Structures are given as C-alpha cells and as structure tokens.
Amino acid sequence: MTRIYMNRWFSVAYHYIHMIRNNSDGEKFIFYGTHPDIQHMSLLAADHAETEPAVTGLEYVNFCVAFCARHEIDIFIPRLHMEEIARHIHLFDEIGTKVMVCRDIELLEAMMEKDRFYEMLGGKDLVAIPEYRVVNTAADFKKAYEQLSAQDMKVCFKPTKAEGGNGFRMIDNDLDSLGELFSYVTVSTTFQRAYDTLALTEQFEDLMVMELLEGPEYSIDCISTAKGELITAIPRRKSEGRLYLLEDVPELQAISERIAEALRIPYAFNIQVRYNQGIPKLLEINPRMSGGLYITCLSGVNMPYLAVRSIMGKPIEPPEPQLGITASFVEQALIMEARQFAK
Known part of the structure; x- marks a missing residue:
C-alpha cells in the first residue's frame, strides 16, 4: 500500500x-x-x-x-x-x-518569478514571449505603460511573484466608475488609478507591465517522466463562463514538446499561453498539477495517476486522449462533519 x-x-x-x-x-x-x-x-x-x-x-x-x-x-x-x-x-x-x-533549483526558482523565467527563455525559440517591462516605482510604471501604448498595445500588469490571477489588472481608461460600482467585480482599472495608488509608496515589489493578450487562452496540462521526457500534453481552452474546450491543436503540442525537451520538467506541469494576433505567447509555466487538471481528465486520461506512476518509476504507455470535448463543472454539496480530523 x-x-x-x-x-x-x-x-x-x-x-x-x-x-x-x-x-x-x-x-x-x-x-x-x-x-x-x-x-x-x-x-x-x-x-x-x-x-x-x-x-x-x-x-x-x-x-x-x-x-x-x-x-x-x-x-x-x-x-x-x-x-x-x-x-x-x-x-x-x-x-x-x-x-x-523539480530538482533543478535554478529552473524551479525562475518559474516562480515570471521576469526571470522570460529572461531564461529568451533566444531559445521555444515559445513567443509577450512584450514586457519590470518596474518597482510609479515613475517607471508610467514609462513602461507609455512605451507599450506607443506600440498600439493594450496594457496589463501583474506581480512577478504571484500565483494564478493574484494581482493581475488590465488597464482600461474608458471605465465608467459609476457603472463599475454597480456591476460585477472587475480586474480592470484605469492607468491614473493604478499610478496614483503606486505613487503612494517610494518603491513597491516588482510588477511586470506587459502587452495584454486578447486571443484564446490555453492551459496545456503535461505529464512527463522523472527525466522530463514528455508523455502527454493536453490543451484546455478557456471559453465563455464555465465552458472549457479540450482541443487538438498541433501548434500547442509542438510548443509542449519543445519546452519539455529543453527544460526537462519532471512529473506534472502546466503551460499557460494566450494568443495575440494569431500568435500563442507564454503566460507562465506551473511546475505542478494545475487547478483545472480535473477538467482536462475528462479526456479519459487519469493525469494525476500517471504522475504518480511516473515518480514510482513504473512504465507508462502514452495515452490517447479524447479531444473535441466541451466541458464544464458544477458545485457539489458535501458533508464535512462525517469524519474526525486530527488537531
């Protein structure tokens, strides 16, 4: 056992x-x-x-x-x-x-800091990197925003050290403050509001100011061997609301293979990309099972178990996922008092 x-x-x-x-x-x-x-x-x-x-x-x-x-x-x-x-x-x-x-400490630490990771991947021709600037003062934030805007790019920003969507904001200078107050909570803000807030302190933790990617967003869930040899990669596209599409995208499969071969990330990892003007650009790579992996498993591939087989050193036949699937999820009520927990 x-x-x-x-x-x-x-x-x-x-x-x-x-x-x-x-x-x-x-x-x-x-x-x-x-x-x-x-x-x-x-x-x-x-x-x-x-x-x-x-x-x-x-x-x-x-x-x-x-x-x-x-x-x-x-x-x-x-x-x-x-x-x-x-x-x-x-x-x-x-x-x-x-x-x-991942036992490669340099690689692991870089994946946790997005700017370091982008620098590490620079020139490797693995996946396109978004335009970005790293700032820690309001003045540099303003400069970075103006530089990207001058290239006709929409702009967003996020802490270099953040998990998931924590700290992510899109700059939208057409926001209606009153309408925003009576609408759903949004991740949008105006440049002036962000600048005024950041200017309250002389220096803040590093922010990555970058081009806003407006195309389809994909999470590619991957399983590899202990040596980082790719076993399977399954793209999951975020659609409207709670809908996800499990799709066969050769371009993303090729990106997964290049990244796996170059970086040798073991066991389970997740590549997040988003398209802009037809080009898939890297958001981040998470060196662990992703939060949405259970949806990807609707392809018929038990990816958490494959990761366990991988670390146990047991042979794994490359699976054949069922793609072309539209998936979603619903809440499930569970009784919490049914068992005693150790204190």
Whole structure:
C-alpha cells in the first residue's frame, strides 16, 4: 500500500486524490494531507489529515520531513513552498520519501518569478514571449505603460511573484466608475488609478507591465517522466463562463514538446499561453498539477495517476486522449462533519 502526502493544496486536491485512488490498475493508496485550516476541502478525501503549523523556510521543510518520517510516506506531492522543499530534497532522500518536485533549483526558482523565467527563455525559440517591462516605482510604471501604448498595445500588469490571477489588472481608461460600482467585480482599472495608488509608496515589489493578450487562452496540462521526457500534453481552452474546450491543436503540442525537451520538467506541469494576433505567447509555466487538471481528465486520461506512476518509476504507455470535448463543472454539496480530523 503506497502512502501519499499532499501539503496545503488547493481544494481541487479532493478530485486528484479520488482520481489516483480510483485508478484502472487497482493500485492501492493511503492519503495524508495537511493544511492550516483543518476543515479545508483539500483534506476531505484524505484518509488522515493534520493541521499545519504557521512556520516558513527550513522550519516548514523540517515539519514536512518529520511528517513524512512519522507516517512512513512513500510519495510527497507538495504545492506550498516547493522551492524550499527542493533546496533541501536530500532530507527526504535520507528517509526514503520520493518528492514530486523539480530538482533543478535554478529552473524551479525562475518559474516562480515570471521576469526571470522570460529572461531564461529568451533566444531559445521555444515559445513567443509577450512584450514586457519590470518596474518597482510609479515613475517607471508610467514609462513602461507609455512605451507599450506607443506600440498600439493594450496594457496589463501583474506581480512577478504571484500565483494564478493574484494581482493581475488590465488597464482600461474608458471605465465608467459609476457603472463599475454597480456591476460585477472587475480586474480592470484605469492607468491614473493604478499610478496614483503606486505613487503612494517610494518603491513597491516588482510588477511586470506587459502587452495584454486578447486571443484564446490555453492551459496545456503535461505529464512527463522523472527525466522530463514528455508523455502527454493536453490543451484546455478557456471559453465563455464555465465552458472549457479540450482541443487538438498541433501548434500547442509542438510548443509542449519543445519546452519539455529543453527544460526537462519532471512529473506534472502546466503551460499557460494566450494568443495575440494569431500568435500563442507564454503566460507562465506551473511546475505542478494545475487547478483545472480535473477538467482536462475528462479526456479519459487519469493525469494525476500517471504522475504518480511516473515518480514510482513504473512504465507508462502514452495515452490517447479524447479531444473535441466541451466541458464544464458544477458545485457539489458535501458533508464535512462525517469524519474526525486530527488537531
């Protein structure tokens, strides 16, 4: 029976645990999870759950090592603090726990900082990079905005260190403030509003000011071997509302193959691109299972389980995903009081 530990994951870990558990090979797993919130949805599917301490850095790594040792964990699938965990990967090697993380520290850290990653990919001809500037003062923000606008580009900005859509804003100088107040919450703002806010401080954390990509957006969910050899890549296009399209896009398949061959990211990763004027440009690469992977699995490919087989060193036949699928999701009511959690 293989023991798997997942730390402070998104709520979608609930789906991934069930997918791994309900595999077609009949492999048996026991799941362990930790989170600061003991009632977090990510823990509901786990067999054993505990509360995480409010610590960071090496102290957090030591907590994870001790947890793995105490529960004789075979596979650790981290989300939080992947960089720190990778820096001290030898501590897990010493207790026999395999960690689903990229061991290339330079690459891993670059993927966490978008500007560094763009610089790393520059000149490699793997995927087009959007026009961007990195700023940390209001004056430089204004300069970057004016430079991109002068090229007839719409402009957006986002922290260089951010997960998902955190901190992302689109600049729209035609916003109707009153209409905005009575409408849905928006990620749009005017240049003046953003500038005035940023000018409140002498210097702020790095922002990436970049061209706004207005075409279709794709998440390409990928599974690879421990050596980073691509096993499968499935594009998922975000459509209107909650609709997603699982599509066969040779251009995106080629991008996935080039990135996998050049970077050798192991196990599970996600490439996000968005088109602008017919050209797919890189948004970011997440070196982990993506938040929407459970939708991609409607292609008939159990990607979380393939990632587990990969780290276990078991052979994997390249799957044949069913594409041309329109997919969505609905909420599901679950009873939280049905089990006792460790405190």
